[in-house]
Amino acid sequence: xxxxxxxxxxxxxxxxxxxPLSPAHRPGVLRYFALAAEFAALVDSVPLPMSAEPAxxxxxxxxxxxxx
Numbered sequence: 001x002x003x004x005x006x007x008x009x010x011x012x013x014x015x016x017x018x019x020p021l022s023p024a025h026r027p028g029v030l031r032y033f034a035l036a037a038e039f040a041a042l043v044d045s046v047p048l049p050m051s052a053e054p055a056x057x058x059x060x061x062x063x064x065x066x067x068x
Contacts, residue, residue: 001037006030
């Protein structure tokens with residue numbers, strides 16, 4: 001997404017949710033949304049076969065600690 005698209009989306013989403021967005025918080029919200037959009041683009045770029053199905057259950061696990 002371009003910076004202009006991100007600004008438009010954030011403004012529209014805030015208005016749709018009746019969520020007040022303080023001018024002081026706006027730059028941080030825009031930065032975070034841009035970061036989230038980058039993550040989404042990365043995930044979306046992974047090719048999946050037509051046979052791929054969503055997981056029935058997701059169970060996160062703690063990362064393993066490396067011996068120091």
